[in-house]
Amino acid sequence: MSNAITLARPYARAAFELAKGEQAAAAWSQKLSFAAAIVGQSVVQGLITSPKLGASDRVSLFLPEGEAADSAFSRFLMLLEVNQRLALLGEIAGLYEELRADYERTLRVHVRSAMPIDPAQQQQLIGALAKRFDRQVTLDVSLDPELIGGAIVEAGDVVIDGSLRGKLKRLRAELAQ
Numbered sequence: 001m002s003n004a005i006t007l008a009r010p011y012a013r014a015a016f017e018l019a020k021g022e023q024a025a026a027a028w029s030q031k032l033s034f035a036a037a038i039v040g041q042s043v044v045q046g047l048i049t050s051p052k053l054g055a056s057d058r059v060s061l062f063l064p065e066g067e068a069a070d071s072a073f074s075r076f077l078m079l080l081e082v083n084q085r086l087a088l089l090g091e092i093a094g095l096y097e098e099l100r101a102d103y104e105r106t107l108r109v110h111v112r113s114a115m116p117i118d119p120a121q122q123q124q125l126i127g128a129l130a131k132r133f134d135r136q137v138t139l140d141v142s143l144d145p146e147l148i149g150g151a152i153v154e155a156g157d158v159v160i161d162g163s164l165r166g167k168l169k170r171l172r173a174e175l176a177q
Helices: 002-022 025-039 042-048 055-060 072-082 086-104 119-133 164-176
Strands: 106-113 136-143 151-155 158-161
Touching (some): 002 025, 002 072, 002 086, 042 086, 055 072, 086 106, 119 136, 119 151
Parallel strands (some): 106 136
Antiparallel strands (some): 106 151, 151 158
8 A cells, every 4th residue: 555655656647737738627637537437437447458449449438528529638647557557546645635624724624523513613613623724624524433422533534532532441451451
């Protein structure tokens, strides 16, 4: 996995620079997401290594409908094809999204809560997280009754476990010492 990410990183940076130059970061996000979804299908894995398909045929598998064959995105895919890196499209798309979020100073935060969070509390949480991370925050909230109470906040590499289950687990670990 880490090897794939290491290989994908320069391609993700190149894609982001191309998209930024075209002022089309959102459009490239959609195109890369589409290509990543296609490459994730098991039948496609066999096609991208098949000697029966030509390079342009393999690239066309990942082009969204209406995308010109001579577009920057198409040329980017051809570069991946030439370097036998089409299989990395999933990792490239993920890294691209990280670069885009960093550039746009946004942060997607996932909150797992034991009970529903009302809109006023969500706005308070967004304000506190925006201040802490100095970014525009978007919340994804999901219910997880196994937490017993409280919530777990996942913001990039930062995880804040304020759940009752987490507190009980930490208490058990301290008592076991």
